[in-house]
Amino acid sequence: xxxxxxxxxxxxxxxxxxxxxxxxxxxxxxxxxxxxxxxxxxxxxxxxxxxxxxxxxxxxxxxxxxxxxxxxxxxxxxxxx
Numbered sequence: 001x002x003x004x005x006x007x008x009x010x011x012x013x014x015x016x017x018x019x020x021x022x023x024x025x026x027x028x029x030x031x032x033x034x035x036x037x038x039x040x041x042x043x044x045x046x047x048x049x050x051x052x053x054x055x056x057x058x059x060x061x062x063x064x065x066x067x068x069x070x071x072x073x074x075x076x077x078x079x080x081x
Contacts, residue, residue, distance in 0.1 A: 003027045003034070 002019050009016055009028050016026045016038060026038040066076065
């Protein structure tokens with residue numbers, strides 16, 4: 001594990017990225033205290049599948065309809081009622 005203060009890391013960024021590419025973790029510190037960790041990017045665990053939840057969820061037909069009292073509370077109902 002490599003530890004560098006941010007000011008050092010600015011000057012050594014290319015070298016630090018090479019360390020990460022080799023599999024090492026790089027810790028960035030500010031005033032000697034760790035604040036961030038550089039690790040290799042591996043991408044998403046698996047590609048997303050469109051429609052993966054098809055048939056597994058259900059949304060009520062009145063999902064977008066607020067009850068009258070809630071609509072009034074949000075200023076969406078008739079103020080006279």
